[in-house]
Amino acid sequence: MKKRGERMLTMVSSPSARQKWIMTLVFVILAMAPLYLSDFRLSLLGKFLAFVILALGLDLLWGYGGILSLGQGVFFGLGAYGMAMYLKLEASGGKLPDFMSWSGLTELPWFWLPFQNFLLAVVLAVLGPAVIAALLGYLTFRNRIRGVYFTILTQAMVIVCVTLFIGQQAYTGGTNGMTGFSTILGFPLASPRTQVMIYYIVLICFVLSFLLCYRLVHSRYGKVLIAIRDSENRLRYSGYNPAVLKTFVFALSAALAGLAGMLFVLQERYISPTSMGIIPSIEMALWVALGGRGTLYGAVLGTLFTNSAKTFFSERFPDLWLFFLGGLFIVVVLYLPGGLMSLYQKVSERWGKKHVTQHSPSVSESHR
Incomplete structure (x- = not known):
């Protein structure tokens, strides 16, 4: 009986078991959010969860x-624009969108036609970024471009895409972006009931995305992915093709970013090229770094914590919130280089050692 109790204690107090219990509790709290949050706060939480989906892919x-x-940010913006195109066409009632008429267009461009269908718009918003990432990734990784050179290449991609979207005002709305969305599948977007339904759709997508990433990380592919990070050349000598493996994870992260952008525009009801610029892309990396990269729980925690802090400081200190947010980043980087998850792990280890010490039998008892 005593041994059985010790096994149960070990299972409950192990870090992985505690994390699963905590995540289950988080899911329950999120599912009950419409019961205790106002419409505005619920919309904010829904946008934060959309950001979490992107952060999971980036992690x-x-x-x-x-x-x-x-x-x-580019893949996020492409997904958002994909859904925005459908919403804009639905709001126009079959007519040409207003910004196209102002620019002198007389008929709908050919690449807008698939977005008249909701299901096609959803598929293109998710698969479109994935296909672009797969093409770019394979050409890049096949030539063994990696490290800081790949990072610079992705920033160049951001500059090109933002410039393109701003310059093609007749097709994208230019710097003004797209807005004026009123309905989705006939349901009014401004209705609180519609927003609650959208929130639950975002929550379901978040749970499915987390489970997908968790299953992937704990599979054989996850171990190979870590091997790429730690020693790519050694993995190549073992017979693997890192270019294909890296292309897949890059495409998957882009698909999750596109999904996040699509869900974001349903709640924000607005999208512009500024949402896909360099600054938002860097901020997305900060979410993962602040929570603790290399841990899916860290991506969730870092995204929710950073965006909640941003909202808190901007509401209470409108003139100084950027200084508070910057100070928060500095404190975490200096004292928690492993992110917020490193603090959790330290507390868990200390609590585990203390708990084991209290429940471990003494030397005299062990000889009885």
Whole structure:
């Protein structure tokens, strides 16, 4: 009986078991959010969860694969624009969108036609960024471009895409972006009931994305991904093709970013090229770094913590919130270089040692 109790104590107090219990509790709290949050706070939480989906993909790419991309904002923006195009066409009632009429267009461009269908718009918003990332990634990784050179390449991609979207005002809305969305599948977007339904859709996508990433990380591919991060050349000598493996995770992270952008625009009801610029892309990497890269729980924690702190400081200190947020980043980098998850691990280890010491039998008892 005593041995059985000790086994149960070990299972409950192990770090992985505690993390699963904590995540289960988080899911329950998030599922009950519409009961205790206002419409505005619920919309904010929904956008934060959309950001978490993007952070999970970036953590796979950077934390586990060692591939730092500062161009995730592009894939996020492409997914957002994909859904925005559908919403804009639905709001126009079959007519030409207003910004196209102002620019002198008389008919809908050919690449806008698939976005008249909701399901096609969803598929293209997710698969479009994945295909672009796969093409770019394979050409890059096949030529063994990695490290800081790959990071610079992704930043160049951001500059090119933002310039393109701003310059093609007749097709993208230019610097003004797209707005004026009123309905989705006939349901009013401004309705609190519609927003609650969208929140639950975002929550389901978040849970499925987390489970997908968790399963992937704990599979054989996850171990190979870590091997790429730690010693790519040694993995290549073992018979693997790192270019294909890295291309897959880059495409997957882009698909998750596109999904996040699509869910974001359903709640924000606005998208512009500024959302896919260099600054948002760097901020996305900060979410993962602050939480602790190489841990999916860290990506979730870092994204929610950073965006909540940003909202808190901006509401209470409108003129100084950037200084507070910057100070927060400095404190975490100096004292928690492993991110917020390193603090959790330290507390867990100390608590575990203390708990084991209290429950371990004495020497005299062990000889009885």
